[in-house]
Amino acid sequence: MTMMLEKEATDDLIERGYSRRQIGEIAAMLGAGVAATTMLTNPALAQQQAARGIKGAVRIGSNECWTGPFPSGVQAIQAAASVGNWYDPDTYRADLTKTVSDVEGIPETHIQLWPGSGGPLVSIVAAYCSPTKGLVTADPTFESAWRSADFMKAPIAKVPQPIGKGHDVKGMLAANPNAGLYYICTPNNPTGTITPIEDIKWLLDNKPAGSMLLVDEAYLHFSEAPSAASLIGARKDIIVMRTCSKLFGMAGIRLGLTFADPEVQKQIMLFGPSAGGLSITAMACGNAVFKEAALIKARRAEMVAARDETIAWLTKKGIEVQPGSQANMFMVNWKKPAKDMQAALLATPEKVQIGRSWAIWPNISRVTVGSAEDMKKFCAAVDRVYKA
Ligand SMILES: Cc1ncc(COP(=O)(O)O)c(C=O)c1O
Incomplete structure:
Protein backbone atom coordinates (compact mmCIF):
# COMPACT_ATOMS: atom_id res chain seq x y z
CA MET A 1 0.00 0.00 0.00
CA THR A 2 1.48 3.32 -1.06
CA MET A 3 0.71 6.25 1.19
CA MET A 4 -0.57 9.44 -0.42
CA LEU A 5 1.81 12.16 0.70
CA GLU A 6 0.45 15.64 1.34
CA LYS A 7 1.77 18.40 -0.92
CA GLU A 8 3.64 19.82 2.07
CA ALA A 9 5.48 16.52 2.54
CA THR A 10 6.30 16.23 -1.16
CA ASP A 11 7.63 19.82 -1.22
CA ASP A 12 9.71 19.10 1.85
CA LEU A 13 11.26 16.04 0.17
CA ILE A 14 11.94 17.95 -3.08
CA GLU A 15 13.72 20.58 -0.99
CA ARG A 16 15.86 17.79 0.50
CA GLY A 17 16.91 16.76 -3.00
CA TYR A 18 14.68 13.77 -3.75
CA SER A 19 13.43 13.08 -7.26
CA ARG A 20 9.74 12.39 -8.05
CA ARG A 21 10.56 8.71 -8.50
CA GLN A 22 12.32 8.53 -5.13
CA ILE A 23 9.38 10.29 -3.48
CA GLY A 24 7.12 7.57 -4.84
CA GLU A 25 9.38 4.96 -3.27
CA ILE A 26 9.44 6.79 0.05
CA ALA A 27 5.64 6.94 0.00
CA ALA A 28 5.64 3.17 -0.51
CA MET A 29 7.96 2.71 2.46
CA LEU A 30 5.75 4.87 4.68
CA GLY A 31 2.57 3.15 3.55
CA ALA A 32 4.07 -0.25 4.12
CA GLY A 33 5.31 0.45 7.64
CA VAL A 34 8.25 -1.09 9.35
CA ALA A 35 7.67 -4.76 8.55
CA ALA A 36 7.31 -4.12 4.90
CA THR A 37 10.23 -1.71 4.89
CA THR A 38 12.24 -4.83 5.47
CA MET A 39 10.29 -6.52 2.71
CA LEU A 40 11.23 -3.72 0.31
CA THR A 41 14.88 -3.50 1.30
CA ASN A 42 15.72 -7.04 2.37
CA PRO A 43 13.22 -9.75 1.37
CA ALA A 44 15.33 -12.56 2.89
CA LEU A 45 15.36 -10.88 6.28
CA ALA A 46 11.65 -10.16 6.02
CA GLN A 47 11.00 -13.85 5.51
CA GLN A 48 13.15 -14.71 8.50
CA GLN A 49 11.26 -12.20 10.63
CA ALA A 50 7.90 -13.45 9.41
CA ALA A 51 8.67 -16.64 11.33
CA ARG A 52 8.46 -14.47 14.44
CA GLY A 53 6.24 -16.53 16.64
CA ILE A 54 6.33 -20.27 16.13
CA LYS A 55 3.10 -21.78 17.41
CA GLY A 56 3.63 -24.23 20.23
CA ALA A 57 7.18 -23.05 20.89
CA VAL A 58 8.44 -21.36 24.05
CA ARG A 59 8.46 -17.90 22.52
CA ILE A 60 11.39 -16.00 23.94
CA GLY A 61 12.64 -14.57 20.66
CA SER A 62 10.78 -11.35 19.94
CA ASN A 63 10.86 -9.38 23.19
CA GLU A 64 7.14 -9.77 23.73
CA CYS A 65 5.62 -9.96 27.18
CA TRP A 66 4.92 -13.48 28.49
CA THR A 67 1.43 -12.43 29.53
CA GLY A 68 -1.36 -10.18 28.32
CA PRO A 69 -2.56 -6.77 29.49
CA PHE A 70 -3.47 -6.20 33.16
CA PHE A 290 -0.99 3.28 32.15
CA LYS A 291 -2.31 4.08 35.64
CA GLU A 292 -1.46 0.69 37.15
CA ALA A 293 1.72 1.76 38.96
CA ALA A 294 1.64 -1.12 41.47
CA LEU A 295 1.05 -3.77 38.82
CA ILE A 296 3.79 -2.30 36.59
CA LYS A 297 6.20 -2.59 39.50
CA ALA A 298 5.13 -6.17 40.26
CA ARG A 299 5.47 -7.27 36.62
CA ARG A 300 8.92 -5.69 36.45
CA ALA A 301 9.94 -7.54 39.64
CA GLU A 302 8.63 -10.84 38.22
CA MET A 303 10.71 -10.31 35.06
CA VAL A 304 13.84 -9.33 37.03
CA ALA A 305 13.58 -12.47 39.19
CA ALA A 306 13.24 -14.75 36.15
CA ARG A 307 16.05 -12.94 34.32
CA ASP A 308 18.47 -13.00 37.25
CA GLU A 309 17.81 -16.66 38.00
CA THR A 310 18.41 -17.64 34.37
CA ILE A 311 21.60 -15.59 34.11
CA ALA A 312 22.88 -17.11 37.37
CA TRP A 313 22.21 -20.61 35.99
CA LEU A 314 24.00 -19.89 32.70
CA THR A 315 26.95 -18.31 34.49
CA LYS A 316 27.26 -21.31 36.78
CA LYS A 317 27.37 -23.50 33.72
CA GLY A 318 30.25 -21.43 32.36
CA ILE A 319 28.18 -19.76 29.62
CA GLU A 320 28.98 -16.09 29.13
CA VAL A 321 26.16 -13.57 29.49
CA GLN A 322 26.82 -9.90 28.80
CA PRO A 323 26.35 -7.78 31.92
CA GLY A 324 24.13 -4.78 32.46
CA SER A 325 20.71 -5.63 31.04
CA GLN A 326 17.93 -3.70 32.71
CA ALA A 327 15.22 -4.96 30.38
CA ASN A 328 13.41 -8.18 29.43
CA MET A 329 16.30 -9.53 27.35
CA PHE A 330 19.93 -10.49 27.69
CA MET A 331 22.78 -11.43 25.39
CA VAL A 332 24.37 -14.89 25.53
CA ASN A 333 27.79 -15.49 23.99
CA TRP A 334 27.79 -19.13 22.83
CA LYS A 335 31.29 -18.72 21.37
CA LYS A 336 30.01 -20.45 18.23
CA PRO A 337 27.53 -19.32 15.58
CA ALA A 338 24.39 -18.06 17.31
CA LYS A 339 22.28 -19.19 14.35
CA ASP A 340 23.24 -22.82 15.01
CA MET A 341 22.36 -22.52 18.71
CA GLN A 342 19.03 -20.94 17.81
CA ALA A 343 18.23 -23.88 15.53
CA ALA A 344 19.44 -26.46 18.06
CA LEU A 345 17.28 -25.06 20.87
CA LEU A 346 14.23 -25.04 18.62
CA ALA A 347 14.87 -28.69 17.75
CA THR A 348 14.84 -29.84 21.40
CA PRO A 349 11.72 -31.45 22.91
CA GLU A 350 11.29 -28.19 24.86
CA LYS A 351 11.04 -26.38 21.48
CA VAL A 352 12.54 -23.10 22.61
CA GLN A 353 12.57 -20.18 20.20
CA ILE A 354 15.25 -17.70 21.23
CA GLY A 355 16.07 -14.43 19.51
CA ARG A 356 18.47 -13.74 16.72
CA SER A 357 21.99 -12.38 16.51
CA TRP A 358 23.34 -9.18 14.97
CA ALA A 359 25.96 -9.17 12.21
CA ILE A 360 28.42 -7.32 14.44
CA TRP A 361 28.24 -10.11 17.08
CA PRO A 362 27.52 -13.35 15.19
CA ASN A 363 28.13 -15.65 18.18
CA ILE A 364 25.76 -13.81 20.49
CA SER A 365 22.02 -14.40 20.75
CA ARG A 366 19.38 -12.17 22.22
CA VAL A 367 17.19 -14.10 24.65
CA THR A 368 13.91 -12.56 25.76
CA VAL A 369 12.86 -13.07 29.37
CA GLY A 370 9.63 -15.03 29.44
CA SER A 371 7.73 -16.45 32.39
CA ALA A 372 9.61 -18.38 35.11
CA GLU A 373 8.34 -21.56 33.48
CA ASP A 374 9.55 -20.47 30.01
CA MET A 375 12.99 -19.79 31.45
CA LYS A 376 13.15 -23.22 33.11
CA LYS A 377 12.42 -24.79 29.73
CA PHE A 378 15.10 -22.61 28.17
CA CYS A 379 17.66 -23.82 30.73
CA ALA A 380 16.60 -27.45 30.20
CA ALA A 381 17.00 -27.04 26.43
CA VAL A 382 20.43 -25.40 26.80
CA ASP A 383 21.48 -28.23 29.10
CA ARG A 384 20.34 -30.79 26.58
CA VAL A 385 22.17 -29.11 23.68
CA TYR A 386 25.38 -28.74 25.71
CA LYS A 387 25.27 -32.40 26.81
CA ALA A 388 24.77 -33.50 23.23
C1 LIG B 1 13.33 -0.62 20.43
C2 LIG B 1 12.04 -0.83 19.75
N1 LIG B 1 11.37 0.23 19.29
C3 LIG B 1 10.20 0.10 18.66
C4 LIG B 1 9.64 -1.15 18.46
C5 LIG B 1 8.34 -1.22 17.71
O1 LIG B 1 7.37 -1.83 18.47
P1 LIG B 1 5.81 -1.57 18.21
O2 LIG B 1 5.62 -1.24 16.79
O3 LIG B 1 5.18 -2.86 18.60
O4 LIG B 1 5.41 -0.45 19.10
C6 LIG B 1 10.29 -2.29 18.91
C7 LIG B 1 9.74 -3.64 18.70
O5 LIG B 1 10.28 -4.64 19.01
C8 LIG B 1 11.54 -2.13 19.58
O6 LIG B 1 12.23 -3.16 20.04
Whole structure:
Protein backbone atom coordinates (compact mmCIF):
# COMPACT_ATOMS: atom_id res chain seq x y z
CA MET A 1 0.00 0.00 0.00
CA THR A 2 1.48 3.32 -1.06
CA MET A 3 0.71 6.25 1.19
CA MET A 4 -0.57 9.44 -0.42
CA LEU A 5 1.81 12.16 0.70
CA GLU A 6 0.45 15.64 1.34
CA LYS A 7 1.77 18.40 -0.92
CA GLU A 8 3.64 19.82 2.07
CA ALA A 9 5.48 16.52 2.54
CA THR A 10 6.30 16.23 -1.16
CA ASP A 11 7.63 19.82 -1.22
CA ASP A 12 9.71 19.10 1.85
CA LEU A 13 11.26 16.04 0.17
CA ILE A 14 11.94 17.95 -3.08
CA GLU A 15 13.72 20.58 -0.99
CA ARG A 16 15.86 17.79 0.50
CA GLY A 17 16.91 16.76 -3.00
CA TYR A 18 14.68 13.77 -3.75
CA SER A 19 13.43 13.08 -7.26
CA ARG A 20 9.74 12.39 -8.05
CA ARG A 21 10.56 8.71 -8.50
CA GLN A 22 12.32 8.53 -5.13
CA ILE A 23 9.38 10.29 -3.48
CA GLY A 24 7.12 7.57 -4.84
CA GLU A 25 9.38 4.96 -3.27
CA ILE A 26 9.44 6.79 0.05
CA ALA A 27 5.64 6.94 0.00
CA ALA A 28 5.64 3.17 -0.51
CA MET A 29 7.96 2.71 2.46
CA LEU A 30 5.75 4.87 4.68
CA GLY A 31 2.57 3.15 3.55
CA ALA A 32 4.07 -0.25 4.12
CA GLY A 33 5.31 0.45 7.64
CA VAL A 34 8.25 -1.09 9.35
CA ALA A 35 7.67 -4.76 8.55
CA ALA A 36 7.31 -4.12 4.90
CA THR A 37 10.23 -1.71 4.89
CA THR A 38 12.24 -4.83 5.47
CA MET A 39 10.29 -6.52 2.71
CA LEU A 40 11.23 -3.72 0.31
CA THR A 41 14.88 -3.50 1.30
CA ASN A 42 15.72 -7.04 2.37
CA PRO A 43 13.22 -9.75 1.37
CA ALA A 44 15.33 -12.56 2.89
CA LEU A 45 15.36 -10.88 6.28
CA ALA A 46 11.65 -10.16 6.02
CA GLN A 47 11.00 -13.85 5.51
CA GLN A 48 13.15 -14.71 8.50
CA GLN A 49 11.26 -12.20 10.63
CA ALA A 50 7.90 -13.45 9.41
CA ALA A 51 8.67 -16.64 11.33
CA ARG A 52 8.46 -14.47 14.44
CA GLY A 53 6.24 -16.53 16.64
CA ILE A 54 6.33 -20.27 16.13
CA LYS A 55 3.10 -21.78 17.41
CA GLY A 56 3.63 -24.23 20.23
CA ALA A 57 7.18 -23.05 20.89
CA VAL A 58 8.44 -21.36 24.05
CA ARG A 59 8.46 -17.90 22.52
CA ILE A 60 11.39 -16.00 23.94
CA GLY A 61 12.64 -14.57 20.66
CA SER A 62 10.78 -11.35 19.94
CA ASN A 63 10.86 -9.38 23.19
CA GLU A 64 7.14 -9.77 23.73
CA CYS A 65 5.62 -9.96 27.18
CA TRP A 66 4.92 -13.48 28.49
CA THR A 67 1.43 -12.43 29.53
CA GLY A 68 -1.36 -10.18 28.32
CA PRO A 69 -2.56 -6.77 29.49
CA PHE A 70 -3.47 -6.20 33.16
CA PRO A 71 -7.08 -7.26 34.00
CA SER A 72 -8.27 -3.63 33.98
CA GLY A 73 -7.02 -3.34 30.39
CA VAL A 74 -8.82 -6.49 29.26
CA GLN A 75 -12.03 -5.29 30.92
CA ALA A 76 -11.68 -1.91 29.20
CA ILE A 77 -11.26 -3.67 25.83
CA GLN A 78 -14.46 -5.65 26.44
CA ALA A 79 -16.40 -2.51 27.31
CA ALA A 80 -15.06 -0.64 24.27
CA ALA A 81 -15.77 -3.59 21.96
CA SER A 82 -19.43 -3.55 22.97
CA VAL A 83 -19.82 -0.02 21.58
CA GLY A 84 -17.56 -0.70 18.61
CA ASN A 85 -20.41 -0.20 16.17
CA TRP A 86 -19.84 3.59 16.50
CA TYR A 87 -16.93 5.37 14.84
CA ASP A 88 -16.39 7.60 17.82
CA PRO A 89 -18.54 6.39 20.72
CA ASP A 90 -16.76 8.20 23.54
CA THR A 91 -13.78 10.31 24.56
CA TYR A 92 -11.22 7.47 24.32
CA ARG A 93 -8.48 9.57 22.70
CA ALA A 94 -8.89 12.53 25.07
CA ASP A 95 -9.07 10.26 28.12
CA LEU A 96 -5.90 8.37 27.22
CA THR A 97 -4.03 11.58 26.40
CA LYS A 98 -5.00 13.06 29.77
CA THR A 99 -3.95 9.91 31.63
CA VAL A 100 -0.55 9.85 29.91
CA SER A 101 -0.12 13.56 30.61
CA ASP A 102 -0.86 13.03 34.32
CA VAL A 103 1.35 9.96 34.66
CA GLU A 104 4.31 11.37 32.69
CA GLY A 105 4.04 14.99 33.79
CA ILE A 106 4.06 16.37 30.24
CA PRO A 107 1.49 18.64 28.56
CA GLU A 108 -1.33 16.98 26.61
CA THR A 109 -0.32 19.06 23.58
CA HIS A 110 2.97 17.15 23.48
CA ILE A 111 1.44 13.67 23.26
CA GLN A 112 0.60 11.87 20.03
CA LEU A 113 -0.93 8.38 19.88
CA TRP A 114 -0.13 5.81 17.20
CA PRO A 115 -1.03 2.24 16.33
CA GLY A 116 2.33 0.99 17.70
CA SER A 117 5.67 2.79 17.61
CA GLY A 118 7.22 1.03 14.60
CA GLY A 119 5.27 3.25 12.18
CA PRO A 120 6.26 6.61 13.67
CA LEU A 121 9.87 5.41 13.90
CA VAL A 122 9.98 5.02 10.10
CA SER A 123 8.20 8.38 9.73
CA ILE A 124 10.72 10.14 11.97
CA VAL A 125 13.56 8.92 9.78
CA ALA A 126 11.65 10.09 6.69
CA ALA A 127 11.08 13.49 8.33
CA TYR A 128 14.65 14.17 9.45
CA CYS A 129 17.05 12.25 7.19
CA SER A 130 18.15 12.82 3.60
CA PRO A 131 21.17 12.11 1.40
CA THR A 132 22.95 14.98 3.15
CA LYS A 133 21.47 14.53 6.65
CA GLY A 134 22.45 11.16 7.98
CA LEU A 135 21.41 8.90 10.81
CA VAL A 136 23.60 7.97 13.76
CA THR A 137 22.79 4.83 15.74
CA ALA A 138 24.48 2.29 17.96
CA ASP A 139 25.32 -1.22 16.72
CA PRO A 140 23.79 -3.50 17.75
CA THR A 141 20.49 -1.75 18.25
CA PHE A 142 16.93 -1.96 16.91
CA GLU A 143 17.63 -1.72 13.16
CA SER A 144 14.37 -0.25 11.95
CA ALA A 145 15.80 3.29 11.95
CA TRP A 146 18.87 2.35 9.94
CA ARG A 147 16.85 0.27 7.50
CA SER A 148 14.59 3.23 6.86
CA ALA A 149 17.59 5.57 6.53
CA ASP A 150 19.07 3.14 4.03
CA PHE A 151 15.86 3.40 2.05
CA MET A 152 16.11 7.21 2.20
CA LYS A 153 19.70 6.98 0.84
CA ALA A 154 20.85 8.80 3.96
CA PRO A 155 24.38 8.13 5.25
CA ILE A 156 24.30 5.84 8.29
CA ALA A 157 26.90 5.88 11.06
CA LYS A 158 26.81 2.83 13.32
CA VAL A 159 28.74 3.28 16.52
CA PRO A 160 29.84 0.08 18.28
CA GLN A 161 27.82 -0.53 21.42
CA PRO A 162 30.11 -0.82 24.46
CA ILE A 163 29.46 -4.10 26.28
CA GLY A 164 27.54 -3.70 29.53
CA LYS A 165 27.00 0.03 29.05
CA GLY A 166 24.78 2.59 27.37
CA HIS A 167 25.43 4.11 23.96
CA ASP A 168 28.74 5.88 23.38
CA VAL A 169 27.16 9.31 22.89
CA LYS A 170 30.48 11.11 22.34
CA GLY A 171 31.38 8.52 19.72
CA MET A 172 27.94 9.03 18.16
CA LEU A 173 28.45 12.76 17.76
CA ALA A 174 32.00 12.27 16.46
CA ALA A 175 30.76 9.68 13.93
CA ASN A 176 28.69 12.35 12.20
CA PRO A 177 28.79 15.86 13.69
CA ASN A 178 26.31 17.02 11.07
CA ALA A 179 23.65 14.29 11.14
CA GLY A 180 19.91 14.83 10.73
CA LEU A 181 18.91 12.28 13.35
CA TYR A 182 20.58 10.72 16.39
CA TYR A 183 18.83 7.56 17.59
CA ILE A 184 19.17 6.39 21.18
CA CYS A 185 17.44 3.19 22.22
CA THR A 186 17.32 2.94 26.02
CA PRO A 187 17.11 0.30 27.38
CA ASN A 188 18.81 -0.78 24.18
CA ASN A 189 17.34 -3.59 22.13
CA PRO A 190 19.15 -6.08 22.15
CA THR A 191 21.57 -5.44 25.03
CA GLY A 192 19.04 -4.15 27.57
CA THR A 193 21.56 -1.55 28.72
CA ILE A 194 20.63 1.98 29.75
CA THR A 195 22.09 5.18 28.33
CA PRO A 196 22.21 7.45 31.42
CA ILE A 197 20.04 10.55 31.30
CA GLU A 198 23.20 12.70 31.74
CA ASP A 199 24.58 11.26 28.49
CA ILE A 200 21.30 11.92 26.69
CA LYS A 201 21.41 15.51 27.98
CA TRP A 202 25.00 15.83 26.79
CA LEU A 203 24.09 14.73 23.27
CA LEU A 204 21.08 17.03 23.26
CA ASP A 205 23.25 20.00 24.26
CA ASN A 206 26.10 19.23 21.86
CA LYS A 207 24.46 17.94 18.70
CA PRO A 208 24.30 20.26 15.67
CA ALA A 209 21.57 22.88 15.32
CA GLY A 210 18.69 21.63 13.22
CA SER A 211 19.23 17.97 14.08
CA MET A 212 16.75 15.78 15.95
CA LEU A 213 17.31 13.41 18.88
CA LEU A 214 15.04 10.39 19.08
CA VAL A 215 14.99 8.51 22.38
CA ASP A 216 13.25 5.16 21.96
CA GLU A 217 12.01 4.03 25.38
CA ALA A 218 10.15 0.88 24.24
CA TYR A 219 11.50 -1.09 27.21
CA LEU A 220 11.67 1.67 29.82
CA HIS A 221 9.02 0.20 32.11
CA PHE A 222 11.15 -2.91 32.60
CA SER A 223 13.88 -0.74 34.17
CA GLU A 224 13.83 1.90 36.87
CA ALA A 225 15.71 4.44 34.78
CA PRO A 226 14.23 7.96 34.54
CA SER A 227 12.49 8.87 31.31
CA ALA A 228 13.91 11.43 28.89
CA ALA A 229 10.36 12.85 28.74
CA SER A 230 11.53 15.28 31.44
CA LEU A 231 13.87 16.87 28.86
CA ILE A 232 11.15 17.82 26.41
CA GLY A 233 10.23 21.15 28.06
CA ALA A 234 10.39 23.91 25.50
CA ARG A 235 12.76 22.07 23.16
CA LYS A 236 11.90 21.34 19.57
CA ASP A 237 14.77 18.93 18.91
CA ILE A 238 13.90 15.83 20.94
CA ILE A 239 11.30 13.11 20.50
CA VAL A 240 10.67 10.46 23.14
CA MET A 241 8.97 7.33 21.87
CA ARG A 242 7.08 4.67 23.81
CA THR A 243 5.15 1.53 23.03
CA CYS A 244 2.62 -0.53 24.96
CA SER A 245 3.89 -3.66 23.16
CA LYS A 246 6.37 -4.63 25.85
CA LEU A 247 5.67 -4.56 29.61
CA PHE A 248 2.00 -3.77 28.99
CA GLY A 249 1.61 -6.93 26.88
CA MET A 250 -0.22 -5.17 24.05
CA ALA A 251 1.95 -6.06 21.03
CA GLY A 252 -0.98 -7.42 19.05
CA ILE A 253 -3.34 -4.68 20.25
CA ARG A 254 -1.10 -1.89 18.88
CA LEU A 255 -0.56 1.30 20.80
CA GLY A 256 2.47 3.58 20.65
CA LEU A 257 3.19 7.17 21.69
CA THR A 258 5.47 10.02 20.76
CA PHE A 259 6.22 12.85 23.18
CA ALA A 260 7.44 16.03 21.48
CA ASP A 261 6.70 19.66 20.73
CA PRO A 262 3.44 20.02 18.74
CA GLU A 263 5.32 21.36 15.71
CA VAL A 264 7.54 18.29 15.73
CA GLN A 265 4.50 16.02 16.04
CA LYS A 266 3.07 17.75 12.98
CA GLN A 267 6.25 17.05 11.03
CA ILE A 268 6.13 13.35 12.02
CA MET A 269 2.46 13.14 11.04
CA LEU A 270 3.25 14.62 7.64
CA PHE A 271 5.19 11.43 6.96
CA GLY A 272 3.12 9.33 9.30
CA PRO A 273 1.07 6.21 9.17
CA SER A 274 -2.49 7.11 10.00
CA ALA A 275 -2.49 8.29 13.61
CA GLY A 276 -6.26 8.43 13.24
CA GLY A 277 -6.34 4.71 12.55
CA LEU A 278 -6.35 3.80 16.21
CA SER A 279 -8.83 1.28 17.50
CA ILE A 280 -10.97 2.32 20.47
CA THR A 281 -10.08 -0.99 22.12
CA ALA A 282 -6.37 -0.13 22.04
CA MET A 283 -7.00 3.35 23.47
CA ALA A 284 -9.32 2.05 26.20
CA CYS A 285 -6.80 -0.61 27.20
CA GLY A 286 -3.94 1.89 27.25
CA ASN A 287 -5.94 4.27 29.40
CA ALA A 288 -6.53 1.54 31.98
CA VAL A 289 -3.02 0.06 32.14
CA PHE A 290 -0.99 3.28 32.15
CA LYS A 291 -2.31 4.08 35.64
CA GLU A 292 -1.46 0.69 37.15
CA ALA A 293 1.72 1.76 38.96
CA ALA A 294 1.64 -1.12 41.47
CA LEU A 295 1.05 -3.77 38.82
CA ILE A 296 3.79 -2.30 36.59
CA LYS A 297 6.20 -2.59 39.50
CA ALA A 298 5.13 -6.17 40.26
CA ARG A 299 5.47 -7.27 36.62
CA ARG A 300 8.92 -5.69 36.45
CA ALA A 301 9.94 -7.54 39.64
CA GLU A 302 8.63 -10.84 38.22
CA MET A 303 10.71 -10.31 35.06
CA VAL A 304 13.84 -9.33 37.03
CA ALA A 305 13.58 -12.47 39.19
CA ALA A 306 13.24 -14.75 36.15
CA ARG A 307 16.05 -12.94 34.32
CA ASP A 308 18.47 -13.00 37.25
CA GLU A 309 17.81 -16.66 38.00
CA THR A 310 18.41 -17.64 34.37
CA ILE A 311 21.60 -15.59 34.11
CA ALA A 312 22.88 -17.11 37.37
CA TRP A 313 22.21 -20.61 35.99
CA LEU A 314 24.00 -19.89 32.70
CA THR A 315 26.95 -18.31 34.49
CA LYS A 316 27.26 -21.31 36.78
CA LYS A 317 27.37 -23.50 33.72
CA GLY A 318 30.25 -21.43 32.36
CA ILE A 319 28.18 -19.76 29.62
CA GLU A 320 28.98 -16.09 29.13
CA VAL A 321 26.16 -13.57 29.49
CA GLN A 322 26.82 -9.90 28.80
CA PRO A 323 26.35 -7.78 31.92
CA GLY A 324 24.13 -4.78 32.46
CA SER A 325 20.71 -5.63 31.04
CA GLN A 326 17.93 -3.70 32.71
CA ALA A 327 15.22 -4.96 30.38
CA ASN A 328 13.41 -8.18 29.43
CA MET A 329 16.30 -9.53 27.35
CA PHE A 330 19.93 -10.49 27.69
CA MET A 331 22.78 -11.43 25.39
CA VAL A 332 24.37 -14.89 25.53
CA ASN A 333 27.79 -15.49 23.99
CA TRP A 334 27.79 -19.13 22.83
CA LYS A 335 31.29 -18.72 21.37
CA LYS A 336 30.01 -20.45 18.23
CA PRO A 337 27.53 -19.32 15.58
CA ALA A 338 24.39 -18.06 17.31
CA LYS A 339 22.28 -19.19 14.35
CA ASP A 340 23.24 -22.82 15.01
CA MET A 341 22.36 -22.52 18.71
CA GLN A 342 19.03 -20.94 17.81
CA ALA A 343 18.23 -23.88 15.53
CA ALA A 344 19.44 -26.46 18.06
CA LEU A 345 17.28 -25.06 20.87
CA LEU A 346 14.23 -25.04 18.62
CA ALA A 347 14.87 -28.69 17.75
CA THR A 348 14.84 -29.84 21.40
CA PRO A 349 11.72 -31.45 22.91
CA GLU A 350 11.29 -28.19 24.86
CA LYS A 351 11.04 -26.38 21.48
CA VAL A 352 12.54 -23.10 22.61
CA GLN A 353 12.57 -20.18 20.20
CA ILE A 354 15.25 -17.70 21.23
CA GLY A 355 16.07 -14.43 19.51
CA ARG A 356 18.47 -13.74 16.72
CA SER A 357 21.99 -12.38 16.51
CA TRP A 358 23.34 -9.18 14.97
CA ALA A 359 25.96 -9.17 12.21
CA ILE A 360 28.42 -7.32 14.44
CA TRP A 361 28.24 -10.11 17.08
CA PRO A 362 27.52 -13.35 15.19
CA ASN A 363 28.13 -15.65 18.18
CA ILE A 364 25.76 -13.81 20.49
CA SER A 365 22.02 -14.40 20.75
CA ARG A 366 19.38 -12.17 22.22
CA VAL A 367 17.19 -14.10 24.65
CA THR A 368 13.91 -12.56 25.76
CA VAL A 369 12.86 -13.07 29.37
CA GLY A 370 9.63 -15.03 29.44
CA SER A 371 7.73 -16.45 32.39
CA ALA A 372 9.61 -18.38 35.11
CA GLU A 373 8.34 -21.56 33.48
CA ASP A 374 9.55 -20.47 30.01
CA MET A 375 12.99 -19.79 31.45
CA LYS A 376 13.15 -23.22 33.11
CA LYS A 377 12.42 -24.79 29.73
CA PHE A 378 15.10 -22.61 28.17
CA CYS A 379 17.66 -23.82 30.73
CA ALA A 380 16.60 -27.45 30.20
CA ALA A 381 17.00 -27.04 26.43
CA VAL A 382 20.43 -25.40 26.80
CA ASP A 383 21.48 -28.23 29.10
CA ARG A 384 20.34 -30.79 26.58
CA VAL A 385 22.17 -29.11 23.68
CA TYR A 386 25.38 -28.74 25.71
CA LYS A 387 25.27 -32.40 26.81
CA ALA A 388 24.77 -33.50 23.23
C1 LIG B 1 13.33 -0.62 20.43
C2 LIG B 1 12.04 -0.83 19.75
N1 LIG B 1 11.37 0.23 19.29
C3 LIG B 1 10.20 0.10 18.66
C4 LIG B 1 9.64 -1.15 18.46
C5 LIG B 1 8.34 -1.22 17.71
O1 LIG B 1 7.37 -1.83 18.47
P1 LIG B 1 5.81 -1.57 18.21
O2 LIG B 1 5.62 -1.24 16.79
O3 LIG B 1 5.18 -2.86 18.60
O4 LIG B 1 5.41 -0.45 19.10
C6 LIG B 1 10.29 -2.29 18.91
C7 LIG B 1 9.74 -3.64 18.70
O5 LIG B 1 10.28 -4.64 19.01
C8 LIG B 1 11.54 -2.13 19.58
O6 LIG B 1 12.23 -3.16 20.04
